[in-house]
Amino acid sequence: MPRAIRGVMIECEPAIKSIIIHLDSVNHDFIIEDCDETHLFVKENMMPLLKAKLEEHLKETYRPEEPLADSE
Amino acid sequence: MASTQSYQLSDYLEKLPGTTFRKLYQQPSTAFAIFRRELPPLAKYFVQALLYMPDALLLSQLDIWVREDGKMARDRALSILRSLHIVQITPPSKDKPQEVQLTTNFKNSMRLALEGGGTHNSWGVPSNLPVDSSIDIPYLDRYARRKWEDILHYVVSSVALHGDGGGGGGSNTGPKTSVKDLLLAGRLVEPSRGIKSGITITQAGFAFLLQEANAQVWTLLLLWLEAADHTAGSLMDSIDMLCFLFMLASMELGRAYDTDSLTEPRRNMLPSLVDFGLIYIPSRDTRQYFPTRLATTLTSSFSSLRPLFSDPNSAPGGETGSLGLGLGSSLAPPIATASASSISGSKGSIIIETNYRMYAYTSSPLQIAVLALFTQLNMRFANMVTGRLTRDSIRRAIGYGITADQIISYLAAHAHEQMRATAASTGRPVLPPTVVDQIRLWQLENERMSSTGGFLFKDFDSTDEYQALCGYAEEVGVLDWKNDRKQHFFVSKIEQLRDYLKSRKKVE
Incomplete structure (x- = not known):
């Protein structure tokens, strides 16, 4: 008998996926199943936290080139 | 935005049953208004051709009017005509070819609309009483603008961007409670504690703000119709309300109409319409009512709405320039071509530089509040504000549910004449392409992962x-992802599969 598990399927680039896996490695509380290079199956109730963490992580790695502060 | 409910007239009409349409089409003004506003050109052509045909036409004959490559347009036109119950087509059968004809009520009303006659009072009865000469078109425009701005202000002021409540700043008292209730019911704003105004704006509310004025008016009116439907024991009948709106739409701006010739239920609608700013009733003499521009443009096609309340001196040629945004934006749906504050009477006021700096020559608190939704404002002077489009400000806006396309079309619709003039003389798009591209990129950046809720088998x-x-x-269309090697698959809905498994179990 097959099993059906409730959750959220995430589709993303491999780069983003590796970040999520990295985030998961701390507590292993996000990912249910690593599906393929671009798909991850995660817990539904952890989605908001995961989104926030990812956002935070991207902020660290990506520094936008903001133009110089206004001189006015 | 799939998540937010759309309030468009066509969606509303589609949901109505056929009997409702038969009632609606008893009024020539309604039939004509729907013909004018809802039909694509080819569908209009079909209606005109069928209008004076004595008998039903063979469906195959209709194909002769359409070019070989126009099959898709033909099918679309016919499906719209059918969903609006304007034509009826006999079901296919072996012994008789399919025939098409206009529905009786629509045909009769449409003929009456073109030829005149009848005693339907469908176009409104002009008042015979002397008209106060101070009530002229500019007066009505000012009145409607003030009323409508009050409503927009109420929505904008619910944005807690700044300490002062989003630059509400006006001395107005806001719209009537009935209007506020409608906005709440339509989830354009939500009740919220801890904020001075007591409400916060929703995603739908942001989309509402960036819509063009005509779409905003319809949104509110459809909320009104729905509220009437849902209120038990309501004295108002939404079909009659809709007919009345179409009647208002066919009236002449600046003309006085007779209140007494209206039916009782329609007279009861007048106070609400006054609250919306669709009509004006002089306080001294309530026997007359004046439709405002908000009402008379209800059924106009989109292009003619551009100059709604705009300065008559502004060059009409400039308007077309704003359409050529360049950079694939012509592919974007025209969600917010002319928008919220085209109604505030300002000509284009925004200048965007290639370095993302933004200067807006405006003192309208409403426009400033709208700009604050997606720009980082720096300074405010007596007649202008300056700011900058930043990654953060755009991302914040996207977080609210505003799309990059809405922002871009807002900026384009409100671009300063100088921007348009330069663009026209150099043959470049009005907005700097770098900025437009960057706004889109910032949006993309936000959508790095897409998520779907469901079940993994x-x-x-x-x-x-x-x-x-x-x-x-896969057959029932719920399969989202599968991996044959691992024998896993993911579905968005489980109900049908569960039933399927159960039935199989029984068999075994």
Whole structure:
């Protein structure tokens, strides 16, 4: 008998996926199943936290080139 | 935005049953208004051709009017005409070819609309009483603008961007409670504690703000119709309300109409319409009512709405320039071509530089509040504000549910004349392409992962079992992802699969 598990399927680039896996490695509380290079199956109730963490992580790695502060 | 409910007239009409349409089409003004506003050109052509045909036409004959490559347009036109119950087509059968004809009520009303006559009072009865000469078109425009701005202000001021409540700043008292209730019911704003105004704006509310004025008016009116439907024991009948709106739309701006010739239920609608700013009733003499520009443009096609309340001196040629945004933005749906504050009477006021700096020559608190939704404002002077489009400000806006396309079309619709003039003389798009591209990129950046809720199926006993269930999921259209090697698959809905598994179990 097959099993059906409730959750959220995430589709993303491999780069983003590796970040999520990295985030998961701390507590292993996000990912249910690593599906393929671009798909991850995660817990539904952890989605908001995961989104926030990812956002935070991207902020660290990506520094936008903001133009110089206004001189006015 | 799929998540937010759309309030468009066409969606509303589609949901109505056929009997409602028969009632609606008893009024020539309604039939004509729907013909004018809802039909694509080819559908209009069909209606005109069919209007004076004595008998039904063979469906195959209709094909002669359409070019070989126009089959899709033909099908679309016919499906719209059918969904609006304007034509009826006999069902296909072996012994008789399919025939098409206009529905009786629509045909009769449309003929009456073109030829005149009848005693339907469908176009409104002009008042015979002397008209106060101070009530002229500019007066009505000012009145309607003030009323409508009050409503927009109320929505904008619910944005807690700044300490002062989003630059509400006006001395107005806001719209009537009935209007506020409608906005709440339509979830354009939500009640919220801890904020001075007591409400916060929703995603739908942001989309509402960036819409063009005509779409905003319809949004509110449709909310009004729905509220009437849902209120038990309501004295108002939404079909009659809709007919009345179409009647208002066919009236002449600046003309006085007779209140007494209206039916009782329609007279009861007048106070609400006054609250919306669709009509004006002089306080001294309530026997007359004046439709405002908000009402008379209700059924106009989109292009003619551009100059709604705009300065008559502004060059009409400039308007077309704003359409050529360049950079694929012509592919974007025209969600917010002319928008919220085209109604505030300002000509284009925004200048965007290639370095993302933004200067807006405006003192309208409303426009400033709208700009604050997606720009980082720096300074405010007596007649202008300056700011900058930043990654953060755009991302914040996107977080609210505003799309990059809405922002871009807002900026384009409100671009300063100088921007348009330069663009026209150099043959470049009005907005700097770098900025437009960057706004889109910032949006993309935000959408790095897409997520779908649902169920993952795994641990199958056999390949056959996997293939059968997976195949079934694909058939019923819920399959989202599968991996044949691991024998896993993901579906967005489980109900049908559960039933399928149960029924199979029984068989075994």
